[in-house]
Amino acid sequence: MRKQDNDLHAAGRGGIDHRAASVPTWAYMDQAARTEFWASLALRHCRGLGALSRARLLKTFGSAYNAVQARERWPEAGLTRRQAAEMATGSWRVTAKEEWNRAQTVQAHILLWSDPRYPQRLRELPDAPVLLYCRGDLSLLHSPAFAVVGSRRATSQGRSMASYMARCLSACGIAVISGMALGIDKVAHEAALARVGRSIGVLGTGIDQIYPRSNARLFGEMTEKGLLVTEFAPGALPLAEHFPIRNRIISGLALGVLVVEAASRSGSLITARLALEQNREVYAVPGPALDAHCLGCQQLVRQGARPVFSAEDVLLDLAEQLRPFGISHETLPEEEKRAPFPRPEEEPAAATTRNAAAVPGKNSRSGPAAGPVCPPADALVPEERKERLLACLRAQGAMQADALALALDISVSELNTLLIGLEMLGRIKRLPGARYEALP
Template identity: 55%
Template sequence: MDLSANMRRCPRWRELDAEQRKEYWASLALRHCRGLGARSCFKLVCACGSAHAAVQRNAEWTAFGLRPEPGAALRSGAWRVTAREEWDAAVRLNPRILLWTDPLYPPLLRMLPDAPLILYCDGDVSLLTSPCFAVVGARKAGDQARAVAAHMAQYLAAGGLAVVSGMAQGIDAVVHGSALRQIGRSIGVLGTGIDIAYPQSNRGLFERMRRDGLLLSEFAPGTRPQPGNFPIRNRIISGLSLGVLVVEAAERSGSLITARLALEQNREVYAVPGAALDSHNFGTHNLVRQGARPVFSAEDILRDLAPRLRDYGVSRQRLQALGEAERSAAAQDEPAAVAEECRLSAPSSEARALVPAAAAPEPGAVPAAAENRGADLQGVSEEGRRILAALHRHGALQADDLAAAASLESAALNAALISLELLGQVRRLPGARYEALA
């Protein structure tokens, strides 16, 4: 899908037309109306078609199964004070605003019975058209769990999945950092306003996500961290996603809330079992007992999701190529330079077997395979050669332009690009652009 078209469909506040502003104001009216929760708001917009229509038909709310009090509260106008505060905050910040009625609103999320009416966005909104998969886990994760999470995120994102997590410390930070370097990249769902970096230790990651990934929040701009907001945002993490993977979780971990929500939303739930007697893994052990699928590699997940990924143009051949690359990297039994958030000085031998040896390069770094620009192209497919020829001829290109220049369909282009990235022949740049490295 054309990125500029996506941006037009997810305008900044000041770019909203008259109809969009009416819908935004009506969405605020519902959200700030006493007696209406997320589920009641969703019931109304489904019944009426939009927030604006729901507000106009407030006298009929009891016919939709609501009690009389919310309708009376709306007519009293008491909601206007806090709704106006959010309106003014949006005017000052001028964020991108995605309404429930917008065609770009993620279909999986739209179907939730408590889908948010408003999402504030910062970053590349084209990621919302990608297949999404969530990876969550402990904030105080051990080195092995961090290495496993980095490995999973790297290979899932290399498969074209946008990896979703919650921008917390520990596993979340590792997941975002690793996925950002791959074709699928990453989506972070905040428990604060879209302009608030929390925790402060993730400030650098927050800026990278704004530049190369996507940040989402349902909370008003300027909303400070409050404990109750984080469990609420978890339904969006799972709601965006085809499935959820839990890496290391104690018995009372917040990650288990996301897993429970995923089950309620009819999403697939996966878990990395971990050491049998380690209390940090008791939560994942319980998930497996309750029916979550134990996984030991990203290939397990990609194979399981293959039928659904085909709807997004991800071919079986592409998934097979990724599986072979993952097994080959693990077989070398070498530590990887995984996401900088891991800060692993000496991974354990158990972690090494799960971490790819050829990790994605730091921005600006040249992979070893590309150090010699005259390296031969053994193992590069015909499609890959056409891509390299187009990049050498035109310089860095956006994915759609590259497909045209190389005369390739989107699915063939994506499959070839993954192989080229793993071989160190191309590098992805911000804005879904690619450049040749060899």
């Protein structure tokens, strides 16, 4: 038996705890679950495998363990023999073992792709995460869900709209998803937790990291009354490149995504673009004309996103998808049936003039920045690597992300950082299937 196969079998030793009726923490995993967890880590830490390649392997072979065992057959899943050869070297073991050890130190449910309780909406994604670390009520992963996202530097008007939408949707039994950041995310989580639908927070860090620190109380409330999920390993820090990557989970779990406030180059626009790729509905609050905080939302509306002025707009639009859950616009409490945001024809001219003068960084901000979650795009793109990547795309044409990482001989995580920065700078365009092309 090959050494890494021995590793997989040895990983499962530890016995069964029949008390673990729900998705287990590491301590309560049975032998089969630990074996599958170790195989999942092997895929996650194998150089040259990105989320798309890992998902292909899982869907082709049915589980991480089967995929590792069948590495000679990886071309059947559209992968290369070079990728299979990298798995065979066992170079992934060191970092996989580090995550394995960290997983034993945290109280978190470990939800594997092969587990039938893994959410179906997420499983269907072409780049579905191989596993999720979770804290809180896992039943929320199977509730009808809707994402509310937007600026960390939200205006009071934006926060009011986000709170209203989250409160109304949650009151109808819809779980509200967001990213646990300051601004729009925070108020959406807080409002939704107070109603029956509650809230799901998707982290760009390890499950044991509270970021930003000022959200410590919210993290506690989400663990007690809602749900926190992440694909990142315990101990993972809030690196800038993590946050756009986690956005595919926010949109992937949701029936639709509402962008409340977003500047013209906001990370929320990445979430909206991912939602469109995932065949989710995209909505935007247009906001006052010329308001710098709303330019991204207005751009989305011009590109086909549905403008939203009240919770009823969303409930009516999603009526067919919500009907199996017994949810409709008629389940919205009477006291919430009001439009909190002026429609264009009702908008006072004075308000437009006032907001047109708003300049990000001055009085238009409602509070201090939330920290270096989204640095300037230039900071993500070193000049030398930028030119190598663009030259490769110009020479080869559109390329899938994992193939591009192999061509450039860099890790997939390093490549993701470059791609995010170049997309924000308008130098590349993401195509369906996680393919990228250079723009003129």
